Amino acid sequence: MVRLLVVDDEEDIREAVAEVLHREGFVVETARDGEQALEKATAARVYSAILLDLMMPRMDGWQFRERQRADPTIAGIPVIIVSATVPDRIDADAVLPKPFDAEDLVRTVRSVVAARAAPVA
Template identity: 45%
Template sequence: MTRPRELCKSILVADDNDDIRDAIVEALESEGYTVASARDGKEALEILKRLPVPTLILLDLMMPVMSGWEFLDAQKADARFAAHQVVTISAVNPHQSVEDPTPLETAGSIQKPFSLGKLWEKVAEFCGPPPSGSTDLTA
């Protein structure tokens, strides 16, 4: 389901890898998205509690302190955040986890490593075209 661009107010990126997180944030911000970032699931939950809830959450699964799986459990347990769209970004298959064999109920997934084109494709699925109006996001 694609959401109209005006509804895509912000995106939360949660990834413990500084380089990956920073690259995703920089790419999204360069296209006009408002982006918040977190180093782990606990920090992502803290951001959800104090900032307007984002339209889309891009979530790594393998993180210290609180994993992506633990974040999803906490998110779904809190009615304020339960309905928000989460796309996993991980090198592990989200449906074949050793940590948690329960199938994930997420809006989608992006397998690492991934291209910017794949990121744009998935973001556009939930947010529509970028606020910048750019149409060439295939890099």
């Protein structure tokens, strides 16, 4: 089972992304900001990937990544940055600039999940 966490402060975007991914057979949970995402990720849940917006109130995507990398229980969860503003350098497994279409979203998620599931030679 592939479980995803979609993190975005804009409810319309968060729910639209979750709906597309759910239709593709993924189990999807959502969070409205980095703080809520951190709470969910550190609770006894295992995510195959986190789709993370960068620009959010309370705890933004950069702050979330700092906290995630510092916590060995969640540091290994792949992150896909989904943001209208993408800096030149960002520590992520993939970047999906907004706006994007459903095909790009699904292709990116599948690619990241497959890369993490592939055995290391």
